[in-house]
Amino acid sequence: MHDEETRTLDRPTAARTTPAEAPATGRETPSWLGPVLVVAIVLAALNLRPAITSLGALLEETREGLGMSGTVAGLLTSMPALCFAVFGVTAPRLSRRFGPGAVVCAGMAAIAAGMVVRPFAGGTAGFLAASALSLAGIALTNVLLPVIVKRWFPDRVGTMTGLYSMALAVGTSLAAAATVPMTQALGGSWRTGLLIWAVLAVAAVLPWLPVAREARRERAAAAAHGGGAPEAAGSARTAGARPDAAGPRVIRSRTAWALAGYFGLQATGAYVTMGWLPQIFRDAGVSPGTAGVLLAVTMVMGVPLAFVIPRLAGAGRNQGVIALALGVFGLTGYAGLYFAPAAGAWAWALLLGVSNCAFPLAITMIGLRARSAAGVAKLSAFAQSTGYLISIPGPLVIGVLYQHSGGWDLPLALMAGLMVPQIFVGILAGRDRTIEDECRMGD
Numbered sequence: 001m002h003d004e005e006t007r008t009l010d011r012p013t014a015a016r017t018t019p020a021e022a023p024a025t026g027r028e029t030p031s032w033l034g035p036v037l038v039v040a041i042v043l044a045a046l047n048l049r050p051a052i053t054s055l056g057a058l059l060e061e062t063r064e065g066l067g068m069s070g071t072v073a074g075l076l077t078s079m080p081a082l083c084f085a086v087f088g089v090t091a092p093r094l095s096r097r098f099g100p101g102a103v104v105c106a107g108m109a110a111i112a113a114g115m116v117v118r119p120f121a122g123g124t125a126g127f128l129a130a131s132a133l134s135l136a137g138i139a140l141t142n143v144l145l146p147v148i149v150k151r152w153f154p155d156r157v158g159t160m161t162g163l164y165s166m167a168l169a170v171g172t173s174l175a176a177a178a179t180v181p182m183t184q185a186l187g188g189s190w191r192t193g194l195l196i197w198a199v200l201a202v203a204a205v206l207p208w209l210p211v212a213r214e215a216r217r218e219r220a221a222a223a224a225h226g227g228g229a230p231e232a233a234g235s236a237r238t239a240g241a242r243p244d245a246a247g248p249r250v251i252r253s254r255t256a257w258a259l260a261g262y263f264g265l266q267a268t269g270a271y272v273t274m275g276w277l278p279q280i281f282r283d284a285g286v287s288p289g290t291a292g293v294l295l296a297v298t299m300v301m302g303v304p305l306a307f308v309i310p311r312l313a314g315a316g317r318n319q320g321v322i323a324l325a326l327g328v329f330g331l332t333g334y335a336g337l338y339f340a341p342a343a344g345a346w347a348w349a350l351l352l353g354v355s356n357c358a359f360p361l362a363i364t365m366i367g368l369r370a371r372s373a374a375g376v377a378k379l380s381a382f383a384q385s386t387g388y389l390i391s392i393p394g395p396l397v398i399g400v401l402y403q404h405s406g407g408w409d410l411p412l413a414l415m416a417g418l419m420v421p422q423i424f425v426g427i428l429a430g431r432d433r434t435i436e437d438e439c440r441m442g443d
Contacts, residue, residue, distance in 0.1 A: 033214055037152055040207035041160065044108055044141055045167035047204045050175035050197040051115055051134045052080050056274075057179040061190035066124050076128065078392065081271070083135035084142060085388040091143035092377040100144045100151065100377065101215035105208035107144070110137030112201035119191040119198075134201075143380045146366045151373040158314015158364060165306035165360035171200075173299045248375050250382045253435040255369050258428035259362065259383040262323065264390025265422035266358035269330060272415060273298060273352055275395045280408050284341035294349040301353025302360075309357050310364040319365055323358070323426025327419050330355030334416035338409065355419075358426070362387075365429055371436045379435055 055062065055076075063073050094103045114134030121127040149160045175197060183193030250256040277298060281291040313319045333351035336344045366383055370376045401411045 029218070030214065033211070034152070036207050037148070037211060038160075038163075040204075040211055041145060041148060041164050042167045043200075043204035043207060044104060044145060045164035046171040047108065047111055047201050048138050048141060048168050049172040050200065051111060051131070051138065053172055053175040054179040054194055054197050055131070057176055058183065058190045058193050062127075062194075065190055066121070066127055068124050068127075072124055072128075076131065077275075078396075079128075079131060080135055080138075081267070081388045081392045083132060084139045085385045085392075087136040087139035088143045088388070089381050089385040091140050092374075092381045094140070095144055095147060095377050096374070099212075099215045099219055100147045100373070101208070102212040104141050104144050104148060105205070105212040107137040107140035108201070108205045108208050110134065111141070112137075112198060112205055115194070115198035115201050119195040143384055144377065146363055146380045147373055147377045150367050150370070150376040156314075157367040158311045161314070161360065161364045161367060162307040162310035165310055165363060166303055169299070169302035169306045173296070173303065176299060177296055248370075248378065248436045248439040250375075250378045250435055250439075253379075253438040255429060255431065255433055255438055256379055256382055256435050258425045259365060259369065259379065260386035261390070261425035262358070262365075262422060262429045263362045263383045263387030265418055265425065266356070266362060267387055267391035268394035268418065269352075269415065269422070270356050270359065271391055271395045272398050273356060276398055276402075276411075277349075277352070280337060280341060280412075281345055283408060284345070286342055286345055290345075294345055297346070297349045298353040298356065301350060302357055305354060305357040306360045310360050313361055313364040314368065317432040318430050319361060319368070320427035320430030322361055323430050324423055326355050326358045326361065327423035327426065330358075330419045330422070331416055334412050334419065338412045338416070341408070358422070361426075362429075369429070369434055371434050375434070375436055 059073065059077070062068065068076070091103065098106075111134045114130045114132070114137065118127050118130030118134070121130055145164060146161070149157055149164075153160045179193055179196070182196055183190065186192045186196070274295070278288075278291040278295050281294055282288055286294070309322065313322055329351045333348045333355055336348040336351065341348070362383070366380045367376055370379045398411045398414070401414065402408060405411070
């Protein structure tokens with residue numbers, strides 16, 4: 001009976017209304033919701049990194065324009081991981097209160113508002129505040145997009161995660177590569193260069209408005225029929241909990257801790273790669289222009305693989321083999337940088353680009369390791385917030401080691417060494433189990 005009920009709840013409600021839902025809400029889900037959600041998810045994913053990478057491309061000009069000290073600039077570059085950790089943990093509570101669709105809509109509005117305001121900031125404090133507003137919106141959306149996918153596309157978790165992971169990679173690479181040329185073409189002002197990306201953010205808010213409105217109507221209809229919020233009721237039935245349950249206690253789950261560790265270690269590798277890879281190549285004798293192209297190659301690798309890897313992960317029960325393979329690519333890439341950074345530069349850039357696709361794998365596993373939307377919300381918040389906290393020291397430690405050792409041997413040895421625990425926790429996180437089962441068994 002439980003398995004049959006789970007299968008019923010796992011049908012994509014955006015496509016059709018199930019018999020189990022009709023009595024609870026008294027209304028059918030409109031046929032337009034599914035296609036609009038796909039567009040909304042893709043546009044949201046496109047906007048999850050341009051606020052960060054566009055600023056990175058114009059950081060020197062922004063520092064000079066605002067009279068920003070080196071210390072404040074360092075704070076600015078560390079803000080993303082800190083905001084993701086601090087604001088991401090609030091997402092499940094907000095989702096239970098207002099629904100994930102409404103919270104993502106508000107998150108997209110916050111991203112757009114921050115990106116519109118910060119180019120007009122007259123001082124450092126205003127610029128930091130506007131940046132924090134955008135990062136808070138990104139943090140909420142980071143956590144809740146897996147919940148949206150699990151809620152409305154439960155039988156296509158791998159495909160939909162791959163789609164938005166690919167869109168995220170496209171947004172990241174596009175903002176990093178195109179910001180400087182577009183800024184120069186539009187007169188050279190860093191304020192204009194940052195404002196360009198606000199247009200995309202504003203456009204992304206639009207499809208979320210009808211999604212949030214429909215979700216509000218669905219919740220109101222469910223409440224009128226005594227069913228409570230649809231996602232809460234469905235989550236409770238799937239997890240075997242009370243109708244008003246807030247999901248499993250993820251802190252008791254070994255899988256949740258393994259996922260948090262995996263997320264944190266892959267984020268550490270990604271931030272180190274984005275921040276230091278060009279300098280590693282330049283110190284090895286590679287020209288500055290080629291070093292920048294090598295970083296772009298590493299980032300672009302994430303575009304096709306971000307779609308392929310989640311589909312592979314979603315097709316199987318155990319994702320540990322994929323985590324192992326990605327870890328081996330990373331180990332090989334760091335070893336190559338250690339022994340022959342210039343001679344094999346293109347190969348190492350490609351290998352590290354593949355290894356950095358641990359991010360879409362981690363996001364996919366979040367959607368697969370929980371039975372219910374409430375479980376995914378709590379697991380996503382826990383894994384991402386804890387993971388981003390883990391990742392904060394990484395780039396700073398690498399910089400300190402580089403400065404005090406006078407070279408890259410020690411930092412690269414550390415990065416290669418971190419791939420070992422990343423593989424280990426990735427294998428643990430990839431096991432075929434759910435956090436609801438672990439919490440029920442007291443595992």
